[in-house]
Amino acid sequence: MISDPARISTGSARRSAAVTFAARLSFENITHSYHGKETIRDVSLTAEPGEVLCLLGPSGSGKTTLLRIAAGIEAQSSGRLLLDNREVAGPACFLPPERRGIGLMFQDFALFPHMSILDNVRFGLTALPSGEAVAEAMAALERVGLGHYARKFPHALSGGEQQRVALARALAPRPAVLLMDEPFSGLDSRLKDTIRADTLAILRDTRATAIVVTHDAEEAMRMADRIALLKDGRLVQVGTSDDLYRRPCDLFTAGFFSEINEFCGTARGGLVETPLGRAQAPDLADGTAVSIAVRLSGVNVLEEGGTIPARIVSRRFLGVVELLSLAVPGSDQVVRARIRADQLGQGLRDVTLRVNQQDILVFEKDLQTPYIGEREKLRS
Template sequence: MDKAYSVHQDAPRTASVTFAARLAFEDIRHDYHGKETIRGVSLTAEPGEVLCLLGPSGSGKTTLLRIAAGIESQTSGRVLINDREVSGPSVFVPPEKRGIGLMFQDFALFPHLSVLDNVRFGLTALPAKDAIAEAMASLQRVGLAHYADKYPHALSGGEQQRVALARALAPRPSVLLMDEPFSGLDSRLKDTVRADTLAILRETRATAVVVTHDAEEAMRMADRIALLKGGSLVQLGTSEDLYRRPKSLFAAGFFSEINQFSAVVEDGGVETPLGRVDCSALSDGTPVDVAVRLSAVGVQNEGGAIPARIVSRRFAGVVDILELAVPGTERTVRARIRSDILSQHDRNVTISVEAKDILVFEKA
């Protein structure tokens, strides 16, 4: 390998701006051994946007990513980049010609290659000197130019992640696909590396599609979130859209722990153990699911609308997680409150919930 390169740390370099592309999925369907894994998903990542594909295992997130990359083919539907079809009924552009960068959850670094050679591995179209210069610029972009001569085993998990990011960005892809890129990092390191990665994505202005099963991670990173379940798109929107205006019980429960009740609409409303809520949009007699987030349950010694008794209490740092017995239900109601609100001796309390925090969904 050509080793004629400098490993000293130069002045910080601004990330080269890519020509961000629009990535569109049109009515994508995918079968695996006769089982439908993607069910007619239509979705677009706009130029320069960070779009998170969020959902539980088996929801189709990674399959969509692999279809976009060209690693897998859909059963039907089309994939377009800047309105140019790259995969469809009669077109298939190979992965290396799509202008897409890939970053996997295990980083996939070559252990026998130096950090620099890992980063320049995909720059085969450039002369060796230019490839080295571009790889060094990409390493400097992630703050690791001084590690160019080292090998992956000598780096921490966070440093390996940044090398993988540098390698994915070195060819200046118009779309960057990231499959659970932070899942291998411990929780304390994850926040830092995630913030650094987001800053680099903003600087390079690449369109990024990030797969995650972590709702908090999606809310921290994404411009928009596509929530998937069972191969179908459940809801698409900003973090605030999905958190404050969930369209289903599944969506509400995916973004926070909830208390859940079953009820029936009567006289234009729903009676729950935590209060009555208007439901005039649904006909009387309609069965519904009711959800109340733990953080929406206010607990105090007195003054609340509903009497309650503390059944159990778990200290979780700045908050306490309470289980409460309330009239009208045999199920306990859970609440998440600041740990300094009640004394350890309090047992009989009162609770209250604002009507706007009681979410009602027609049973599927």
């Protein structure tokens, strides 16, 4: 019989989280295979103590597999997993999930429908005496602002409330590292911003190291101290959101963080000719084949005063913005632009364009080396 939660709760106001002992989690040359197919390919990555690290990438890129390896649900084919420089999975040992001090929050929340909210949260506190487990579970519920729901059952809660219960359950044992697998994917789009902000505040408050899986670049940029972008099981680029947006290492990264127009070209005299003007590539030899990306947000559409004449082929009203398709001289390829709604008069066909140089990205096709405007901008 559990203690009466009403006697333990200190009220419905959200309380300060108990501080955890944040750990460093390191993936060292991790490879994973499934039925003979490599799903993770020699990934080395470290989440620093107290850091929010987002694993970002399309479906099938290996994000969730890395999370399952960290949790101990999957075993890697080779490589090591280190927690504060101590091997927890590798050639020398393999600690089971319950001995790692790593919490895992599932994508579907995985709440037990036949248990009260309080019992769901205290489920993993088996090492504590019953009274202490109830007290810790109530503290975790108060931490997410749901102490007054302790007696209720999961079906009585909204999706956002269930997400916070799952977070409370993951935090209750005070893990050194918390793993979150697409924790906001099941939420109504109107709730996501609020729940995401609340979750980030709680993670900062607990100071736990957190690794969050997402396929949404904007979500990663909102939450992460650093982002690790994966593709086909390989690590593509790691850095801050500013690094990956402003200094993408290849066309894939550029396209993942913003909508782009893509063109092909050839370097001549340190320049590349594009349908939207010249781009600078001073370190490329003449004749080098390149890929050019121009961000939609970097294409300014003006009634007059631009440097490139264009004709509007179609326009789509999206509320705050409009998406335009444009024809430009000398190119069979339609150019897309995203502009503020009502910036242009209705019925307007002929316009001019001006492109921000920092939004033209040039990549050598073989080496995929970035050249962002002038080379000095890359170093800044």
